[in-house]
Amino acid sequence: MKEHSFDKVLSKMGISELNDMQQDVINHFLHGRNDIVVLSPTGTGKTLAYLLPLVQFLDAQSDAVQALVVVPGRELALQSNTVQLSMGSGIRSQACYGGRTAMDEHRLLKKNHPQLIFGTPGRLNDHLDKGNIDKHLIKYIVIDEFDKCLEMGFQDEMSHLLGKLPMLERRFLLSATDTDIIPRYVEMRHTDRLDYLIEEERLNDRVEVYGVQCPVKDKLDTLAQLLKSLGETQSVVFLNYRDSVERTDQFLRKQGFVTSVFRGGMEQRQREDALYKFSNGSATVLVSTDLASRGLDIPNIDNIIHYHLPGNEESLVHRIGRTARWDKVGRTFFLVGPEEHIPGFVESLAQIYEPSADELIPQPCMATLYIGKGRKDKISKGDIVGFLCKKGGLKTCEIGRIDVSDRYAYAAVKREKLQQIIRLTRGEKIKGVRTVVEPVR
Structure with a gap:
């Protein structure tokens, strides 16, 4: 796929044009030699920004793995691989992640001969340690959501992974949030830093912010009334705990809502079922922990609802980044209990929202x-x-x-x-x- 064929790929994917960040990344990727750090808000198309130029560096005639894309979770691995396949680049790719046996993946690797692999750190280490992936021809590594991949819980795995790749020529790091220090073991050399984060504008200006007052600590009845008032639009309800997700989902289902539930601890098939059901419009509500705040690219989420307030500002930014993706608009709602307050940095933007009292429960078509x-x-x-x-x-x-x-x-x-x-x-x-x-x- 040549640079002039980008328009054909974008047309095939239903995208009218590239934004400034994507054009900047592609230019530095194709015409530079440096390592690259890309900082850009969620929903701005970073996956496409690195994939469009990356596939041009890979040899489609070779059966060797030439590039790795490291991601923090299996959903992002699967979705990124889906984007690559939809481009029609001629490059073979595969997603590798925990939750299924490494032996099954090894069989697929031997059968498919991918030139590009999207994987979680632990599973990539497993394949490299066993010789399932030849490390000697891997020239490019992309670390997506590097703020997550390089945090404490992943440091040993990431250090182990990068230490096994002797032939790396370029490194590409992408994130929606900045980090003060990139660990030394990443071995970033001459680096181009493309910063599209606006410090004063932590929220997308296409997102409307609302506060919904809850008269009692248990917010379930208020949540149900809010969802009724939002009609057939798509909503993600964020909670902080797995058991709260289950309790809320069961309550909404008993009320007659069609929901999907998404949290840690679910089997892979259950998680895929839930995401597909929500993304294709078969459910109007996704009830989730913060697991859904990263790595999910569902384009038509209208509303983000915070049943529980997030633990920190970074978590809030990632949650809200699930709506108003690309050029769309969205809304975020804070359910505020008797002793709670909307987080300070968005409080001045919030309008009071009072759900209607007599709306019907919306049903997906x-x-x-x-x-x-x-x-x-x-x-x-x-x-x-x-x-x-x-x-x-x-x-x-x-x-x-x-x-x-x-x-x-x-x-x-x-x-x-x-x-x-x-x-x-x-x-x-x-x-x-x-x-x-x-x-x-």
Whole structure:
């Protein structure tokens, strides 16, 4: 992919033009030799900013891994890999992360021969230590969300990882928040620092800030009333503890809301189900810990709701950064209990919001199907559309977003057609093979 073909890639991805930060990163990446540190707010497209030039440095004819992208969590690994695949660059890539056996990933590495790997520090170390990845041809390393990857909990793993890469030529660090010191073991040399953070403007000016007064310490009833008043828009509710996430999610479901829950400790399939269901419009509410405040690129989140106030300003910035991504607008709501206050640096921006008292509980128009076959079974999006129309009795206008993974697929369909699809496709074959078709709850 040549520089002049960027327009073709952007058109394919539905992006009209690159912003100033992306153009600056690409210019330094393509036409410089220095290491690069990029500081830019969440939602500004840093993943695309480094991927567009990086893939041009990689040899698509080689079977060797030539670049690593280090990320703090598996969701960001998966999403970044999805962005790379959607570019149509001709570069093979793979996500590597904990939560599944390293042996299974090794089989995929031997089969796919990726030139680019997105991975968490621990899993990348595992593959390098076992010789599953040849360290001698890796010339480029990207550390995404480096403020998180280089903090105390990751330092031993990151030091171990970087110490095993003798042939590195360039290092690229990206984050939405600055850090005072980059550890010596990163070995940054001549460095270009591209700082797009505005110190006085910690919040995106396209985000409206509201305070919602809660009459009692338990905020569940106020939360439900707020969500009713927000209608069919997409909302993320942030809480500080796993058990609070479960309690809140159960309460909202009993009220009749269609929710997704996202927290640490969930199985990988559960987490993927939850994110896909929310991102394709099959749920109006994502109830989560701060795990969802980083690494998730869901473009149409309208509202960020703080059930619990975040522990610090940095956490708040990352939470709010989930909305108003790219050129969109968004809202953030603070549920303020009897003895609580909106954090100081946003308090002056906050307006009082009083939820309506008699709104109906909003219902999403879509539902999500899990289909137990994927790319490795030679199943494409077109095959799934044909299956749902021919066997499930749908019209194409009743089918939404479809995502096909290696061994399974997700499809969004009109909610009122869900039971019809389950009934009509039971025992039916897709491309001559029987498969599981079930709703994602």
